[in-house]
Amino acid sequence: MNKKYDAIIIGAGVIGCPISYELAKNGYKTLTVDKLADAGMGSTAASCAIVRAHYSTVDGVAMAYEGFKYWLDWENYLGNVKDEKGLARFMNTGSILLKSQGHDWRKVKSNYDVVGVDYEEWSVERIKEAVPVYDLHEFWPVRRPEDPKFFDPPTRMLEGAIFCPEGGYMSDPALSAHNIMRAAEAHGSEFLFNVEVVAVRDDGNRVTGITLKDGTQFDAPVVVNVAGPHSYKINQMAKGVWDGCNIKTKALRHEVMHVPSPEGYNYLEDGYHTSDGDVGCYYRPEVGNMFLIGSEDPKCDPQEWVDPDEFYAGKGGQGRDNQLTEAQYKAQSYRCARRVPDMQIPNQPRGVVDLYDCSDDWIPIYDKTDLPGFYLAIGSSGNQYKNAPVAGVLMAELIDKCEKGLDHDKEPLQFKLRHIGRTIDAGFFSRKREINYNSSFSVNG
Ligand SMILES: Cc1cc2nc3c(=O)[nH]c(=O)nc-3n(C[C@H](O)[C@H](O)[C@H](O)COP(=O)(O)OP(=O)(O)OC[C@H]3O[C@@H](n4cnc5c(N)ncnc54)[C@H](O)[C@@H]3O)c2cc1C
Numbered sequence: 001m002n003k004k005y006d007a008i009i010i011g012a013g014v015i016g017c018p019i020s021y022e023l024a025k026n027g028y029k030t031l032t033v034d035k036l037a038d039a040g041m042g043s044t045a046a047s048c049a050i051v052r053a054h055y056s057t058v059d060g061v062a063m064a065y066e067g068f069k070y071w072l073d074w075e076n077y078l079g080n081v082k083d084e085k086g087l088a089r090f091m092n093t094g095s096i097l098l099k100s101q102g103h104d105w106r107k108v109k110s111n112y113d114v115v116g117v118d119y120e121e122w123s124v125e126r127i128k129e130a131v132p133v134y135d136l137h138e139f140w141p142v143r144r145p146e147d148p149k150f151f152d153p154p155t156r157m158l159e160g161a162i163f164c165p166e167g168g169y170m171s172d173p174a175l176s177a178h179n180i181m182r183a184a185e186a187h188g189s190e191f192l193f194n195v196e197v198v199a200v201r202d203d204g205n206r207v208t209g210i211t212l213k214d215g216t217q218f219d220a221p222v223v224v225n226v227a228g229p230h231s232y233k234i235n236q237m238a239k240g241v242w243d244g245c246n247i248k249t250k251a252l253r254h255e256v257m258h259v260p261s262p263e264g265y266n267y268l269e270d271g272y273h274t275s276d277g278d279v280g281c282y283y284r285p286e287v288g289n290m291f292l293i294g295s296e297d298p299k300c301d302p303q304e305w306v307d308p309d310e311f312y313a314g315k316g317g318q319g320r321d322n323q324l325t326e327a328q329y330k331a332q333s334y335r336c337a338r339r340v341p342d343m344q345i346p347n348q349p350r351g352v353v354d355l356y357d358c359s360d361d362w363i364p365i366y367d368k369t370d371l372p373g374f375y376l377a378i379g380s381s382g383n384q385y386k387n388a389p390v391a392g393v394l395m396a397e398l399i400d401k402c403e404k405g406l407d408h409d410k411e412p413l414q415f416k417l418r419h420i421g422r423t424i425d426a427g428f429f430s431r432k433r434e435i436n437y438n439s440s441f442s443v444n445g
Pocket residue numbers: 010011012013014015016017033034035036040041042043044045046047048049050051195196197198226227228229230254255256353354355356377380381382383384385386387
């Protein structure tokens with residue numbers, strides 16, 4: 001006899017864990033399975049875990065702003081559960097969005113006004129006061145260091161910034177997923193690690209369960225694909241699901257650099273998360289007084305789409321292929337060093353490499369599928385860490401309503417963001433949507 005659950009969640013990352021947590025709180029008996037050894041060990045472990053509200057769409061801003069409220073009140077969100085590994089911490093640095101040609105900040109500002117995000121307008125002088133190491137000249141357009149114009153002296157100044165005081169980052173993304181797992185377990189959720197799903201079963205009408213590589217079967221009337229960069233592989237296992245998605249997902253390799261802060265400047269204590277479309281980077285403080293530098297996907301950079309199995313197996317099967325490339329290390333750190341001219345860039349690159357589970361329009365899919373009982377929380381596109389607790393609530397509600405008869409494709413769930421009091425049309429995240437051209441088609445969502 002196969003063991004039976006009300007819902008099986010495939011993937012114990014920062015998005016899978018809150019779905020388990022919220023379903024368990026709603027009385028579902030859940031099993032979450034993951035092929036890695038613990039919660040948050042997949043792409044979540046490499047996340048920059050930045051929590052900021054600037055998105056290109058009103059709904060994107062609303063989801064993210066709702067997310068702030070969970071990170072700011074982490075212990076309560078977890079139901080004050082204990083975790084033997086300790087709790088992750090929200091580093092509330094505030095978030096600077098530089099006004100630049102590389103970022104449609106006017107759209108962001110108008111979205112902030114619609115949603116009611118708390119923000120301030122900062123002049124160049126005000127930014128300089130907050131972060132004295134920044135050179136606030138305009139360096140646009142974003143170039144690669146091999147471009148002969150890369151080091152051209154700038155002639156103009158930036159306009160200023162939009163500052164969002166509630167922004168920041170989580171101290172340890174893998175730990176944050178682990179914390180949520182412990183909170184879910186306190187409500188009866190079960191987690192099983194080092195097991196790989198190789199089949200999604202159905203009875204011709206609806207999903208019936210999963211099969212693991214060792215042949216073990218678990219049954220459930222609800223199965224949720226939260227497999228991160230492997231999401232498209234899981235979709236291909238479930239009958240009709242891949243073909244029924246108008247928006248597809250695939251895995252994109254991404255590099256993040258750690259470069260020491262200029263001497264004498266305590267970036268770790270005094271720094272701010274900054275989005276800098278002018279040089280195509282975002283950066284935030286990192287342990288060791290480092291600048292953690294991510295890419296905002298400027299057009300001049302090549303995109304590297306990969307097979308997640310090959311990436312995670314690594315070269316010669318030695319584990320995750322996490323070698324920074326010299327060219328991208330140079331590109332991101334030299335760009336950041338235009339803004340922070342006293343930054344010393346070591347020859348030896350340091351940082352992390354991982355995969356985005358990228359959707360066609362860089363907006364996630366939170367949805368049901370054409371296979372009844374099979375649901376998707378995928379396509380997080382490098383920008384959904386901050387939304388994970390909200391995604392948990394959204395998915396639990398969506399699943400419950402659909403299982404009770406809602407036809408979400410015809411009458412999309414109207415989802416109330418309980419902290420900011422705004423209702424969004426969850427059809428925004430539909431797998432059936434046309435590509436959303438309001439998106440930035442970048443990590444900015
Ligand atoms: C480098 C990088 C930087 C980022 N920075 C930010 C940021 O600053 N802010 C932000 O908001 N977002 C950021 N993101 C995005 C964010 O981290 C992700 O959206 C989020 O971590 C995805 O979580 P997940 O649970 O969907 O996926 P994952 O954490 O990848 O979890 C999926 C899990 O599924 C498991 N799995 C897959 N296939 C199977 C199978 N067949 N059987 C069993 N288990 C399986 C995997 O082992 C994995 O643990 C970043 C992402 C990356 C890669």
